[in-house]
Amino acid sequence: MKIIYHCYGGAHSSVTAASIHLGWLPSDRMPDNEELLNIPYFDRPINKDHGHIRFMGYDENNNEVYIVGRRNSKSVLENICHGISDIYGLTDKDVRLINVMPYVNLKMVIGGFISRRLQITPIGRPIILAGVKSSYWKFVNLVKNVKKETK
Amino acid sequence: MKIFFLCKTGHHTSLLAANYYLNHLETGNGIRIKEIPGFNDIKPKSIGTPYFVGKDDKNNEVYTIGVSSQPEIFTRVIGDYLNILGEKPENWDTINLTRITSTYTKLGIMLNYFRLKYLAAYFLGIGANREFAEIQSVISEFSNQTQARAEINQYNNKIY
Numbered sequence: 001m002k003i004i005y006h007c008y009g010g011a012h013s014s015v016t017a018a019s020i021h022l023g024w025l026p027s028d029r030m031p032d033n034e035e036l037l038n039i040p041y042f043d044r045p046i047n048k049d050h051g052h053i054r055f056m057g058y059d060e061n062n063n064e065v066y067i068v069g070r071r072n073s074k075s076v077l078e079n080i081c082h083g084i085s086d087i088y089g090l091t092d093k094d095v096r097l098i099n100v101m102p103y104v105n106l107k108m109v110i111g112g113f114i115s116r117r118l119q120i121t122p123i124g125r126p127i128i129l130a131g132v133k134s135s136y137w138k139f140v141n142l143v144k145n146v147k148k149e150t151k
Numbered sequence: 152m153k154i155f156f157l158c159k160t161g162h163h164t165s166l167l168a169a170n171y172y173l174n175h176l177e178t179g180n181g182i183r184i185k186e187i188p189g190f191n192d193i194k195p196k197s198i199g200t201p202y203f204v205g206k207d208d209k210n211n212e213v214y215t216i217g218v219s220s221q222p223e224i225f226t227r228v229i230g231d232y233l234n235i236l237g238e239k240p241e242n243w244d245t246i247n248l249t250r251i252t253s254t255y256t257k258l259g260i261m262l263n264y265f266r267l268k269y270l271a272a273y274f275l276g277i278g279a280n281r282e283f284a285e286i287q288s289v290i291s292e293f294s295n296q297t298q299a300r301a302e303i304n305q306y307n308n309k310i311y
Contacts, residue, residue, distance in 0.1 A: 002235060051227030053235060066235065068228065076219045079199030081232055087153065087201060087214070088236060095236075 001063045001150055002095045004053060006077060010069025011045045011116055012108055013100040013139070016132055018056045018067050020143045027140045033129050043115055043125055045069060063150055074099055098146055103138040107131030152211040153243045155229060160260060161202050161217030162193045164252045167279055168286045169204040169213050172293075182279040184272070191263065191275055193217070199225070222249040241300070246293055251285045253278040 003021070005014040019025040019039040026035075036042055041054060050069040057065055070077040078097055085095050108131035115124025132139075156172075158165035170176045170187055177186065184190045189202060198217035205213055218225035226247055233243055256278030262271035 048223075051221075051224035051231070053228065053231035055235070064235070068231075070228070071221060071224060073199075073219050073221055073224070075196055076199035076217070076221070076225060077228060079197060080201070080216060080218075080225060080228055083199065083201040083216070084229070084232055084236070087212075088238075090236070 001061075001093065002066065003059075003063050003098060003146065003150060004066045004068060004081070004095070005098045005100050006068045006070050006074070007100045007104065008069060008071055009045055009050060009112060009116055010052070010054065010067050011041065011043055012112055012128055012132060013104045013135075014067040014069070015039060015041050015056075016136075017098070017100045017103075017139045017143055018065050020139055021059055021065055021146065022057045023060075024057075027143065030133060030136055036129055036132060037125075041067065043112075043121070043128055046116060059147070061151060074101065096146070096150060098142070100139070100142065103135050103142060105131050105135050107134060152209070152241075154207075154211055154213045155201065155243065155245045156204075156213070156215045156248060157218050157222060157226065157229075157245055158215070158248045158252055159217060159219060159222075159257075160193045160198055161200070161215040162189055162191055163256050163260065163275065163278075164248045164282055164286070165215040165217075165246075166190055166202070166204065167282065168246070168248050168251075168290060169215050171283075171286055172290050173205045173207055173213055175205065178283070182276070182283055184276050184279050190279075191259075191271070193263070195264070218247075218249065222247050241304075244293075244297075246289065248286070248289065251282050251289065253281045255281060 005017045007014040020027055024039055025031050053066050053068045055066055081097055107127050111124045111127030111131055115121045156165035156169045166189055198219055201214040201216050203214055229245055255274045259271045259275035259278055
């Protein structure tokens with residue numbers, strides 16, 4: 001199965017959720033800043049990276065895990081992916097799209113804007129890290145539910 | 152092969168182009184948008200869902216897809232998604248027509264959202280006719296490229 005975590009920019013929430021899914025971030029304690037900054041793509045993608053579906057890795061059930069940034073067009077992304085899946089005869093058992101945006105908080109939005117859009121990383125990044133930690137257990141719960149459904 | 156024509160909604164410029172490509176379009180007295188199945192038949196929440204238009208003379212399937220106001224992003228999504236599904240690049244193609252969409256068509260789409268259907272149809276009709284010349288040019292170029300690719304593949308197959 002292919003699991004695609006998606007969010008606005010593919011730089012913070014989807015990357016965090018995918019990393020928890022793959023075991024790169026702990027699900028029983030809060031990670032420190034260094035652990036978060038060490039995960040691939042965390043606070044790195046820029047505008048021209050939006051839309052690229054990036055492969056992150058295989059989970060313990062050999063599911064492929066991906067991330068993608070789709071700005072504010074959640075339904076367009078989902079319609080395209082589900083529609084193309086239909087064309088090729090695929091179902092929810094083959095591809096799952098997971099929207100991580102409901103777990104994004106204001107700190108992540110503001111920090112992400114400052115770091116990625118304004119490119120003022122020294123100011124934006126600490127705000128994002130604080131934001132990710134605020135929502136961390138929500139990401140962990142999301143991943144637990146995804147894993148339960150995709151076993 | 153699957154061919155995806157892209158525009159903002161998947162039911163305007165791209166649908167016009169797809170119908171022209173498939174020789175489904177009567178252009179004698181200008182474009183008559185009411186005669187194009189699916190034209191302007193959009194629900195905002197369904198933008199992005201591929202719309203099957205037909206098959207060409209080489210049995211290629213032709214679809215339109217709405218990419219909203221983010222054509223670059225969703226062209227990448229389509230390409231990468233097909234790639235992760237294991238589809239080889241030679242088995243699909245996308246033609247982005249968003250830059251061709253005329254101001255009249257955009258105005259018509261907006262009027263549609265406000266349910267001013269008759270006024271919308273008026274502007275959409277003008278828009279379709281204004282876009283047609285450029286659509287012909289894009290389709291001609293696409294057909295030439297497809298033909299050239301097919302001849303190269305044939306040539307390569309003969310050598311190997």
